[in-house]
Amino acid sequence: MRLAAAANEAYTAPLAVSGLLGCKQCGGGRDQDEELGIRIPRPLGQGPSRFIPEKEILQVGSEDAQMHALFADSFAALGRLDNITLVMVFHPQYLESFLKTQHYLLQMDGPLPLHYRHYIGIMAAARHQCSYLVNLHVNDFLHVGGDPKWLNGLENAPQKLQNLGELNKVLAHRPWLITKEHIEGLLKAEEHSWSLAELVHAVVLLTHYHSLASFTFGCGISPEIHCDGGHTFRPPSVSNYCICDITNGNHSVDEMPVNSAENVSVSDSFFEVEALMEKMRQLQECRDEEEASQEEMASRFEIEKRESMFVFSSDDEEVTPARDVSRHFEDTSYGYKDFSRHGMHVPTFRVQDYCWEDHGYSLVNRLYPDVGQLIDEKFHIAYNLTYNTMAMHKDVDTSMLRRAIWNYIHCMFGIRYDDYDYGEINQLLDRSFKVYIKTVVCTPEKVTKRMYDSFWRQFKHSEKVHVNLLLIEARMQAELLYALRAITRYMT
């Protein structure tokens, strides 16, 4: 925060601008700077993502018109071209909707004041110890006139925001425990009470940032250059180094040595794809023929639910949250607990009784106009996004696979689709993939590059990013459903 606070606009914007516009006079400028004794920061990471080799990611400057417009929009809205955008641009259609929504949530008309919005974003991201997002929003928070004192911890923020802490906690880790009492507690807190519209805004922000934290970890987003851990002041070892490259992230670092393990498993993973496609074909064909009994179907959901809790990465690396991040949230011990593991019985959430399209949308749009529409659009795009490709195959109908992923995530949150055969999940998603999904969605801070690499080895990075989009949207919807249902119950 200290550094983030110091990083003023004149410092971040120029870098991004020259990235956008292409720099022509960098050489002279650099010399001059050096003469002036200004320390020039260099990026530490290699490109926007730690998981995805830089060359795979779209280079700024080589984008097409649509992407360019997106970049311009993003830059204009945020004053920067952040790494999330650079990774998401694999899927420009989604990115557009994402940016529109985020811009609306943070900057357009809404019941909450601007600095509250960023602070809520910080709170949400801090729940997952996502220092990347926290740093970004600390900057923004100060920029819109937030009180720096608040950044010392939640206890320094107004009572009203402190009250939100509990909801944030539950929502992030165990959304199924949200009851209408939580809502009532927030709405009826004397002078610190929230209005319904404010609450809906806050809930949308919280869920947005929880899931965005998942994306950040899931794709291994590198810290921004101007943030902590994103840069170094050590002089570059390569002599022909140009400031222009820093800004673009185009510095010519040698390609990552190809993982030897990857080489070995190429043939292996080739079969992986084939097998997956075969399974999809089989499921497609035999679905009509053999029909599982009702009991069978019901138990499959339970099985999947139960299994999902054993799916956990064996390599639990201890991640110690950076100090400055942890102070934004209290009760660090409160984490994801499996839906079915703890003693109390939580009834299954049936989508057919409360779904986003019918109920959630109407509620959000009523209390926070236009946002329902934007989120609805985003869900829709994420759910329906397909290029009909799978790894090296073309013209594949991936709807079944996407639905399996989506429903698996909802299943982990205890949300059940009556009309889905949960046996399909087991057939389509292998163990390493499940580990990845579960980690990204439930404990994103524990995602490692190994996990990222070990699932779907033959698939392209863009496809893995696609999976991440599905994950974060499904997660956001799950959290929203629980929160909105509680609000609905409170209202009736």
Next chain:
Amino acid sequence: AGKKRTTSGEGRERQRLPARRFRTTSPAALRADSVDGGSLLAPLLGLTDRAFSDCPDLADGAMEKMSRVTTALGGSVLTGRTMHCHLDAPANAISVCRDAAQVVVAGRSIFKIYAIEEEQFVEKLNLRVGRKPSLNLSCADVVWHQMDENLLATAATNGVVVTWNLGRPSRNKQDQLFTEHKRTVNKVCFHPTEAHVLLSGSQDGFMKCFDLRRKDSVSTFSGEATEAGPWEWAMAGWVPVLPVISCCILRLYHSFAHGPMQDAESRANDARESWGCLLYPLGLCSGPQAGQSESVRDVQFSIRDYFTFASTFENGNVQLWDIRRPDRCERMFTAHNGPVFCCDWHPEDRGWLATGGRDKMVKVWDMTTHRAKEMHCVQTIASVARVKWRPECRHHLATCSMMVDHNIYVWDVRRPFVPAAMFEEHRDVTTGIAWRHPHDPSFLLSGSKDSSLCQHLFRDASQPVERANPEGLCYGLFGDLAFAAKESLVAAESGRKPYTGDRRHPIFFKRKLDPAEPFAGLASSALSVFETEPGGGGMRWFVDTAERYALAGRPLAELCDHNAKVARELGRNQVAQTWTMLRIIYCSPGLVPTANLNHSVGKGGSCGLPLMNSFNLKDMAPGLGSETRLDRSKGDARSDTVLLDSSATLITNEDNEETEGSDVPADYLLGDVEGEEDELYLLDPEHAHPEDPECVLPQEAFPLRHEIVDTPPGPEHLQDKADSPHVSGSEADVASLAPVDSSFSLLSVSHALYDSRLPPDFFGVLVRDMLHFYAEQGDVQMAVSVLIVLGERVRKDIDEQTQEHWYTSYIDLLQRFRLWNVSNEVVKLSTSRAVSCLNQASTTLHVNCSHCKRPMSSRGWVCDRCHRCASMCAVCHHVVKGLFVWCQGCSHGGHLQHIMKWLEGSSHCPAGCGHLCEYS
């Protein structure tokens, strides 16, 4: 000019229940307001002089008896009362048996048949049997066949379509199971006349048509199918087939002509034959197409057209299908923005389809024309979950909502803002509605998530229309005021005098009844038109005052003086006096020696203690209040009076004061009669009288004071007369000045008392009353100006909401007069949070690109078209987002600091253009 009587019935319904919002939609109203004053009243209520009726079509509907084969009310009239019964679980859908005596309720964990008896619902059958609850029993929808009392179908949330035969001897009545849908089935629908045809629509985007005598569907319709043009229809080789079909139709109808009496076996044979020849030989049973298609939310067979059904989709589309052509729909159009949750065919009018969607609209489409035409649109307050036409009432339909709103509304589609009836029994969202009998408009059944089943009687419904008082007020271009109200309301009001023929009195007239008018039943509104005399209602003073007043930036005393001067120049003496007094109250430097003061107070007869004086003054404050109250009661003693500081509202209203009765604001006139003066002088002996003005005068230390006191009432009066030529009767003017004069003397007492160290706070009550008085008179300008000028001094005495109300009224007025600058200043100076944030919301600055000269729509500093950043800094080559300074000689510029710094070291332009820039 300007003497126009607007008598046209252009009044629009603007009142919308139940949102209770009032809209002013008439552009004439808005325009007129800015021309003429009194706009304070304009937004109060919408105008409607249209009358309405409850159900005009009962007779028509009854005449047009249907020839279709359905059950009719065979002599026995339905009876019952409004009642409800508790279910064990939330209901998802209900359906009524054709005998109108049974209703089936289905939900996730309930599936029961209830008999509707006279006084109560009686559970008749529980169809949910079996040990383990199966998902097949978790119903999303249920439908009861309208031909066969024993046949039911349910749509399960897991995608199964189940049919039930109540005639089965066993406990389990489940008949058939169709497991063809991959996703939840949202809707099932029986063919209205064909016994064995069932249609289902599912989340997976397919509609399937089942023949109940076969194990699987006979045809599948895909939501993504494209529309068939009429020419294709002809080209597809249908012409030769048509005779076959028509023959089948004949046979089908023939088979039903025998009615239910015919034994089931022969009917089945007949039907099989007919459907067989319709569907199978033609080879139209195409399989489902792969690919993502939109979810189907509702399917409904047309009641009038044998082969047609409509389907609605999650993406807002509505499709029309021919049951014989599963390959493509006949027609497709986008009906709603967002999912269309429901649709219903009109039982009488062929081709009328009502649709309801998440966008909170109910639309009625005419499908008989070439393009589907939107005929009516009803705006509800929540997403529409179900819509059902009301039997026998051509324009009525019932709706219930999916979220938030628990009521059931019956709308007259021609009257889209106020529901005709409203049922408020349910505590949670209503999920299913059904009219009990297809020919009886008075019984409505409903099931809800609150686990209850209700029978509503139409006569017990609450009718929002009844509670609404349709009144309207509108200003004409030249200041005419039209007022319309239901005649019963007008007549009920006492004190109204009949129309006398004087043009300045309202003209009451009765509207001619127009039978074509939708709400002709109560067409007896009274319309009154009031005219202004030319030149009378000018609002010039308002504009001038607004522009010239000083509200901040100077010491209080100066502000008051300035404003007093402005007011006086505009001939508003009372206002001027008020300002002066305010100055006296709040800015007295206390130069007067105390001894002197004591002396003057002592003259008042009381002891010399200030405490005592304050006591007296408190008595006086209510006295002032009663003074205005007295004015009120004297309202109609005189018809032509002029208020010096009145707003045009009052002036325009004064014409009608005789007929309006004594309680309209028009009568808050100051200075009506001589008796008025008496009242004031009644107060005088106690406080003001002993304190002779002459005695106080020498103590006065302010220059302005002199001016005020020296201004005799006479000249002011004359000046005023010159300004307002419409003044009639100089007596009135003298009278109106009198109270000003006397209140002045009252206030001079206060001044004296203040000097004896009375804190200005002490006058808070008085000032507050004064502000309220002005605001109530319609001069909200004065109230707000004083509020701003005095700031903290009075703010605490007036409650937040009132202040906010004043501010918003004043700002509204200013904006109507296009005094944007003044209104902005007021917003800025206001301390009310709600008001000051007006300036922060939706402020837009439009910028043009410096390269292509086009407006930059999305961002202020990146042009979409030429993809360049506008306003680059010539020094740092980055975009300037804040202050941009540029040289007028070479038009280069940049960040203020950068340019300043640059020009310290160099005199040339930083852009390198060679220009010698100067920074000053």
